[in-house]
Amino acid sequence: MARSFAAIIKELQADLVLTGVQAHNDLDGSAGPLLAECLQSPYVGYVSSAAINDGKSVIRKEYPGGLLAEMEVTLPAVLGIQAAEQPPRYVAVSKVRQAMKASSIEEMDASDFDPSGAPAVGRMFQPEATAHAEMIEGSPEEVSAKLVDLFKELGVL
Amino acid sequence: MSQDIYVVIEHLQGQVSDISYTMLAGARELSQATGGKVIAVLLGHNAKDLAEDFAADQILYLDHELLAEFTSDAYQKALADLISKDQPRAVLFGNTSIGADVASVLSMRLGLPLVSSCRSFTEEGKFVSQICGGKIMAEGELPSPIALVTMAPGGYQPDQGRSVDSPPVTESTVPALEALRVTLSKYIEPESTDVDISKEPLLIAVGRGIQNKDNIELADALAQAIGGVVCGSRPVIDQGWLSTSRLVGKSGKQVKLKIYFAMGISGAPEHTEAITQSDTIIAVNTDPKAPIFDIAKYGIQMDLFELVEVLTEHLKAKV
Numbered sequence: 001m002a003r004s005f006a007a008i009i010k011e012l013q014a015d016l017v018l019t020g021v022q023a024h025n026d027l028d029g030s031a032g033p034l035l036a037e038c039l040q041s042p043y044v045g046y047v048s049s050a051a052i053n054d055g056k057s058v059i060r061k062e063y064p065g066g067l068l069a070e071m072e073v074t075l076p077a078v079l080g081i082q083a084a085e086q087p088p089r090y091v092a093v094s095k096v097r098q099a100m101k102a103s104s105i106e107e108m109d110a111s112d113f114d115p116s117g118a119p120a121v122g123r124m125f126q127p128e129a130t131a132h133a134e135m136i137e138g139s140p141e142e143v144s145a146k147l148v149d150l151f152k153e154l155g156v157l
Numbered sequence: 158m159s160q161d162i163y164v165v166i167e168h169l170q171g172q173v174s175d176i177s178y179t180m181l182a183g184a185r186e187l188s189q190a191t192g193g194k195v196i197a198v199l200l201g202h203n204a205k206d207l208a209e210d211f212a213a214d215q216i217l218y219l220d221h222e223l224l225a226e227f228t229s230d231a232y233q234k235a236l237a238d239l240i241s242k243d244q245p246r247a248v249l250f251g252n253t254s255i256g257a258d259v260a261s262v263l264s265m266r267l268g269l270p271l272v273s274s275c276r277s278f279t280e281e282g283k284f285v286s287q288i289c290g291g292k293i294m295a296e297g298e299l300p301s302p303i304a305l306v307t308m309a310p311g312g313y314q315p316d317q318g319r320s321v322d323s324p325p326v327t328e329s330t331v332p333a334l335e336a337l338r339v340t341l342s343k344y345i346e347p348e349s350t351d352v353d354i355s356k357e358p359l360l361i362a363v364g365r366g367i368q369n370k371d372n373i374e375l376a377d378a379l380a381q382a383i384g385g386v387v388c389g390s391r392p393v394i395d396q397g398w399l400s401t402s403r404l405v406g407k408s409g410k411q412v413k414l415k416i417y418f419a420m421g422i423s424g425a426p427e428h429t430e431a432i433t434q435s436d437t438i439i440a441v442n443t444d445p446k447a448p449i450f451d452i453a454k455y456g457i458q459m460d461l462f463e464l465v466e467v468l469t470e471h472l473k474a475k476v
């Protein structure tokens with residue numbers, strides 16, 4: 001996929017390409033960095049804010065524990081987006097309709113798929129849960145009473 | 158070409174991350190199948206001291222001013238050079254903000270196969286990766302000639318990768334790091350806030366199942382009744398329903414506490430990797446198949462909105 005995108009994006013001469021940091025289905029996270037390398041562009045992922053300033057992109061990259069790194073990335077570049085600065089908003093259906101009317105979608109030919117580099121998977125299976133929770137059953141009243149007893153047992157009440 | 162397993166050590170602000178030790182433990186298992194050595198690869202500047210408790214057979218240290226702090230471009234250049242020269246059997250990276258910026262790029266640059274989100278290796282040296290948010294595992298032969306692998310936590314304990322007698326450090330050469338396209342300007346520390354959830358003994362955690370900001374009150378009331386603090390999963394924080402300081406998980410805080418009471422949280426690996434050290438996890442979820450029930454000690458399959466207020470009243474009556 002990255003190779004196919006790269007062929008098209010090269011033609012478009014994009015300055016900035018944004019991808020998600022992770023696929024929603026298998027949570028793999030390779031499209032962005034693979035694409036960047038195909039385009040010979042720099043890549044930074046886990047990005048939660050980006051601005052363009054003087055031919056450079058000033059980005060914020062997330063690290064664990066809420067730590068952020070501010071980095072400068074020369075353009076053209078590919079960024080893997082983790083989250084937006086603002087939470088996503090719903091767009092009114094009327095606006096979506098407007099956009100559908102006003103804009104057109106141009107189709108482009110993708111080059112032949114070249115899947116080399118991906119490892120072969122021999123077997124897929126559901127992980128065996130080493131344990132499963134002990135289920136507390138009953139009505140909300142009954143469950144609450146049992147939880148209160150449990151909290152006492154655990155020494156927090 | 159060797160049978161050695163290289164582990165790219167991750168560190169931030171002078172602290173080696175747990176994933177580095179998890180990878181060293183994984184590399185040990187893999188090396189037993191390949192018959193090679195476990196080699197820790199440390200990149201930094203004046204950072205040799207970080208290499209003091211690695212359970213490795215050898216440590217390679219790459220020192221350069223421009224490697225003082227992580228940037229994708231500099232790490233890629235230095236590691237591309239090292240991997241091409243040394244030709245190890247496999248190179249392990251964290252499936253993290255650091256490793257994920259490097260591994261895939263190197264796979265394309267060097268034309269090497271990449272295995273993502275590997276959790277463990279089998280005795281025969283096969284990789285076992287988690288896909289679909291940890292719901293499915295994918296197993297396969299370690300690809301040849303040099304496999305680049307990103308590792309997710311969960312398969313090994315970090316302590317398995319620590320050792321009191323770390324091997325001596327060998328310095329390795331660093332290629333010219335010119336014309337770097339990514340530079341670090343500064344770190345932005347998380348705002349210090351009211352509470353530090355990593356120090357709390359009891360957390361009431363809410364996930365997307367809480368539905369909206371107004372409903373956070375319900376969790377707050379429960380937390381008050383039992384003497385805990387409210388925290389949340391990523392969607393809750395991304396929506397602005399709770400502040401970033403309350404985020405638990407891969408991009409938030411690790412917690413190690415007495416009781417973790419999770420409501421409306423599915424149990425994605427990015428969330429659960431940060432809570433498994435807790436004594437008792439109790440989960441409330443309408444979905445009997447939610448993965449959170451596989452790591453929780455106690456589970457309640459119920460609509461959280463049916464339970465939370467009743468439970469709060471019960472607690473108030475008892476305290």
Ligand SMILES: Cc1cc2nc3c(=O)[nH]c(=O)nc-3n(C[C@H](O)[C@H](O)[C@H](O)COP(=O)(O)OP(=O)(O)OC[C@H]3O[C@@H](n4cnc5c(N)ncnc54)[C@H](O)[C@@H]3O)c2cc1C
Pocket residue numbers: 021022046082363364365366367389390391392393404405406407408409410420421422423424425426427428441442443444447459460461462
């Ligand atoms: C790079 C990266 C880093 C990440 N870091 C983090 C992180 O630090 N922390 C984190 O949490 N996530 C993180 N994530 C996101 C993670 O992958 C998951 O998307 C997230 O944890 C899911 O949150 P959730 O369980 O609240 O939501 P969902 O997965 O949507 O689950 C909601 C759950 O609520 C249940 N539910 C719905 N209604 C009710 C009800 N009325 N009563 C009871 N149960 C109900 C549903 O059955 C479901 O199981 C990260 C992702 C990426 C890509």
